[in-house]
Amino acid sequence: MSRSNTGVFVRPRWEDQATDQRFAFLMDYGYWTGAEVVNDAHSRDFVVHELTEDRAVREQLSRFLDTHDPLFFFHFSHGGDDTLTGQDMSVLICSSPFTEAGNDFAANDLLLRGRVVYTLSCSSGSVLGPRAVEHGCISYIGYQDPLWAVTIEGPDTDYALFEIWTGGAKALLAGKTTGEAYYWLKRRYRFWIAYWEMIDATNSTNAWKAPVMLSALEKDLKALAIFGDLNAKIRD
Amino acid sequence: MLQIEELTKLAKDWLETVPDDMRDKVVVASYTAQPMSYTPKQIVKKIQAAAKKSKTRSEFLKESGLCGEFLTTLERMHARRMRKGGQEK
Numbered sequence: 480m481s482r483s484n485t486g487v488f489v490r491p492r493w494e495d496q497a498t499d500q501r502f503a504f505l506m507d508y509g510y511w512t513g514a515e516v517v518n519d520a521h522s523r524d525f526v527v528h529e530l531t532e533d534r535a536v537r538e539q540l541s542r543f544l545d546t547h548d549p550l551f552f553f554h555f556s557h558g559g560d561d562t563l564t565g566q567d568m569s570v571l572i573c574s575s576p577f578t579e580a581g582n583d584f585a586a587n588d589l590l591l592r593g594r595v596v597y598t599l600s601c602s603s604g605s606v607l608g609p610r611a612v613e614h615g616c617i618s619y620i621g622y623q624d625p626l627w628a629v630t631i632e633g634p635d636t637d638y639a640l641f642e643i644w645t646g647g648a649k650a651l652l653a654g655k656t657t658g659e660a661y662y663w664l665k666r667r668y669r670f671w672i673a674y675w676e677m678i679d680a681t682n683s684t685n686a687w688k689a690p691v692m693l694s695a696l697e698k699d700l701k702a703l704a705i706f707g708d709l710n711a712k713i714r715d
Numbered sequence: 716m717l718q719i720e721e722l723t724k725l726a727k728d729w730l731e732t733v734p735d736d737m738r739d740k741v742v743v744a745s746y747t748a749q750p751m752s753y754t755p756k757q758i759v760k761k762i763q764a765a766a767k768k769s770k771t772r773s774e775f776l777k778e779s780g781l782c783g784e785f786l787t788t789l790e791r792m793h794a795r796r797m798r799k800g801g802q803e804k
Binding site for chain 1: 751781784
């Protein structure tokens with residue numbers, strides 16, 4: 480069975496951090512972003528398997544990967560140095576032994592072996608990404624430091640990050656290599672940084688947003704990381 | 716490089732430019748395992764608290780934590796405006 484053209488899209492959502500802007504909670508932004516990626520995948524006849532909300536947990540993921548073995552692994556949630564989280568901040572993937580609800584568990588980053596990972600989450604590029612690649616993950620695109628979202632509603636604020644974050648995944652779905660997707664992401668971050676530097680130099684009523692946008696965009700760009708094969712593709 | 720008092724003033728001046736209805740709204744948040752979020756007022760409050768505790772610029776930026784990075788962005792933007800001979804908004 481070909482593993483190309485097939486992906487799992489892990490999209491938890493819970494009431495994490497109230498934002499009271501376009502969406503009520505921070506996870507809603509992630510869910511919105513993930514839904515756009517899933518729609519794009521459907522439009523390209525990509526085989527989509529979704530693990531959303533209560534299904535976005537470790538046991539379901541493990542069972543699911545055993546059965547379907549998809550090449551592409553998309554994830555949007557909170558994260559830590561060695562961890563990707565699932566529903567309600569549960570541990571989904573961890574490259575170190577961990578304890579949850581009083582029980583000890585072994586590292587499970589081998590679940591990413593043989594996969595191309597695109598994660599929108601904090602910090603997992605610092606430990607989990609490199610370790611997963613050491614353990615056979617083909618390619619891992621993630622962030623080495625906190626991933627910042629700007630929640631100010633607008634086509635050049637929260638939507639700018641939506642455009643960047645979905646765009647990287649869409650590039651992969653369109654058949655670009657992981658390296659091409661990574662450099663596309665860098666270009667888009669730089670595009671929006673240049674845009675906000677220009678806005679700041681004007682008397683626009685939007686200028687107050689510029690330092691918020693610039694600090695988030697610059698931090699996210701600096702944190703963006705890729706590990707493993709730069710020539711991997713998720714499509715035949 | 717600006718010193719503590721000037722940097723704090725930059726932050727306060729920035730807050731004055733934020734529309735009233737946005738000052739208490741979350742504008743930035745992180746996808747960390749311990750989520751962080753800030754409103755414009757919280758950013759400036761954190762900076763002001765750090766100013767009270769710090770004697771040097773480096774202490775101040777460190778004490779401001781993530782808001783320190785926001786501050787250095789503000790400082791850079793201010794410097795650019797000054798270089799262009801513009802006036803502060």
